[in-house]
Amino acid sequence: MTVTLAIVGRPNVGKSTLFNRLVGRRAALVDDAPGVTRDWREGNARLGDLEFRVLDTAGVEEGEAESLVERMRAETERLVQRVDGAIFVIDARAGVTPFDREFARWLRRRGIATVLVVNKAEGDAGQAGVLDAYSLGLGDPIPVSAEHDEGMSDLYDALRPLVDAAQAPEPPPEPESEEARPLQLAVIGRPNVGKSTLINRLIGEERLLTGPEAGITRDAIAIEWRWHGQRVRLIDTAGMRRRAKVEERLEQLSVADALRAIRFAEVVVLVLDAQQMLERQDLAIARLVEEEGRALVLAVNKWDLIEDKEAARRKLRERIEESLPQLHGITAVMLSAKTGRGIERLMPAVLSTDEAWNRRIPTPALNRWLAAAQVQHPPPLVKGRRLRIRYMTQANVRPPTFALFASKPSELPDSYRRYLVNLLRADFDLPGVPIRMMLRGGKNPYAEKKD
Numbered sequence: 001m002t003v004t005l006a007i008v009g010r011p012n013v014g015k016s017t018l019f020n021r022l023v024g025r026r027a028a029l030v031d032d033a034p035g036v037t038r039d040w041r042e043g044n045a046r047l048g049d050l051e052f053r054v055l056d057t058a059g060v061e062e063g064e065a066e067s068l069v070e071r072m073r074a075e076t077e078r079l080v081q082r083v084d085g086a087i088f089v090i091d092a093r094a095g096v097t098p099f100d101r102e103f104a105r106w107l108r109r110r111g112i113a114t115v116l117v118v119n120k121a122e123g124d125a126g127q128a129g130v131l132d133a134y135s136l137g138l139g140d141p142i143p144v145s146a147e148h149d150e151g152m153s154d155l156y157d158a159l160r161p162l163v164d165a166a167q168a169p170e171p172p173p174e175p176e177s178e179e180a181r182p183l184q185l186a187v188i189g190r191p192n193v194g195k196s197t198l199i200n201r202l203i204g205e206e207r208l209l210t211g212p213e214a215g216i217t218r219d220a221i222a223i224e225w226r227w228h229g230q231r232v233r234l235i236d237t238a239g240m241r242r243r244a245k246v247e248e249r250l251e252q253l254s255v256a257d258a259l260r261a262i263r264f265a266e267v268v269v270l271v272l273d274a275q276q277m278l279e280r281q282d283l284a285i286a287r288l289v290e291e292e293g294r295a296l297v298l299a300v301n302k303w304d305l306i307e308d309k310e311a312a313r314r315k316l317r318e319r320i321e322e323s324l325p326q327l328h329g330i331t332a333v334m335l336s337a338k339t340g341r342g343i344e345r346l347m348p349a350v351l352s353t354d355e356a357w358n359r360r361i362p363t364p365a366l367n368r369w370l371a372a373a374q375v376q377h378p379p380p381l382v383k384g385r386r387l388r389i390r391y392m393t394q395a396n397v398r399p400p401t402f403a404l405f406a407s408k409p410s411e412l413p414d415s416y417r418r419y420l421v422n423l424l425r426a427d428f429d430l431p432g433v434p435i436r437m438m439l440r441g442g443k444n445p446y447a448e449k450k451d
């Protein structure tokens with residue numbers, strides 16, 4: 001099946017130039033049957049060994065930003081029925097306009113697979129626009145110059161997965177609307193920490209077994225239920241253990257099984273036994289969750305058995321500080337699955353952690369914060385010169401991912417990056433959420449890349 005992509009964006013950003021660049025002379029093959037009004041062009045594109053079909057949207061003429069957005073949406077909406085993804089083009093020289101922002105938000109909400117292209121990025125003049133484009137939240141922007149044929153290998157790298165995904169035999173799942181989408185939650189922990197008891201307590205009679213879910217593990221069970229109106233799809237890994245028992249295997253959650261459940265989840269509840277908190281296996285699971293970029297909440301179960309609760313709390317904090325510093329400030333809910341005590345605080349903690357995992361921090365707020373953070377604790381001197389981080393923007397969510405632009409990123413010590421991560425986590429209230437920071441360098445962050 002040939003993949004079809006629509007080139008979308010404001011008028012004059014260079015959509016047609018890019019279309020011509022991709023389609024080349026083959027454009028001549030596009031028949032414009034007389035009498036047929038069509039407000040887009042179609043052609044067979046080739047980029048390296050990638051072949052796909054592209055549509056060049058008509059370019060609604062310039063107008064009020066608001067009505068322009070409306071018309072673009074309407075047009076794209078119509079095309080979206082026939083395309084597999086979008087190439088969203090913005091103009092590096094003009095920077096990100098309110099229209100671009102609005103349209104990017106719409107593309108994200110609509111769940112359209114999008115590659116963000118920053119055109120006219122040749123030379124220094126376009127640099128600010130490229131940096132700014134990170135704030136659109138459509139992943140790494142691809143700087144190109146359609147006119148000068150620059151950046152095409154980066155565009156190839158960005159389009160490759162999109163083309164591959166669309167060519168995969170499995171059709172993508174139906175896009176679910178925002179409120180209908182269930183929160184994917186995994187409940188993980190060592191055997192006997194009380195996962196089954198906790199799940200029964202949480203869900204009670206509402207349990208609705210949906211059977212084994214493809215893609216998790218053959219034994220994991222997905223349960224759908226509603227918590228205060230919010231749909232939740234819960235992955236019960238206790239099911240895996242029960243199966244293991246039957247087969248008389250070691251009563252352990254295998255790393256591979258845990259990993260699959262973690263990857264399937266958005267938020268992971270790691271259940272601990274209050275009498276043996278954060279043992280080696282608990283730590284291993286917590287680290288996996290962090291590495292996979294998922295949100296984590298600790299449920300400290302069997303709290304009813306603890307006499308000196310204050311000491312236990314202190315001990316837990318100490319264990320986190322020494323063994324899981326990357327999860328500093330993580331939410332730990334003390335509860336008893338058996339008596340039900342404290343259980344009502346678990347789902348609110350899950351939802352607020354999910355919210356943090358999805359949070360988008362506006363670029364101006366980040367840069368004000370970055371300036372203050374560098375005053376409070378300046379980056380080190382390297383060969384007598386102070387390193388400086390110039391600019392920062394959030395490139396992605398789930399987990400929050402930030403791009404930092406520094407004069408010499410390779411010389412910035414890891415301790416400084418950790419300082420920034422910890423401060424950011426505290427100042428923007430992101431507990432239990434892995435934070436990714438990518439350091440980028442050079443005057444033009446893409447200057448070193450050659451096509």
Ligand code: GDP
Pocket residue numbers: 189190191192193194195196197198238241301302303304305335336337338339
């Ligand atoms: P799983 O292997 O993690 O699913 O653990 P289970 O839910 O099967 O529980 C293991 C044992 O711990 C059972 O005997 C439960 O009754 C007990 N248990 C579970 N939660 C609690 C709790 O909050 N307090 C106490 N005292 N016992 C609990």
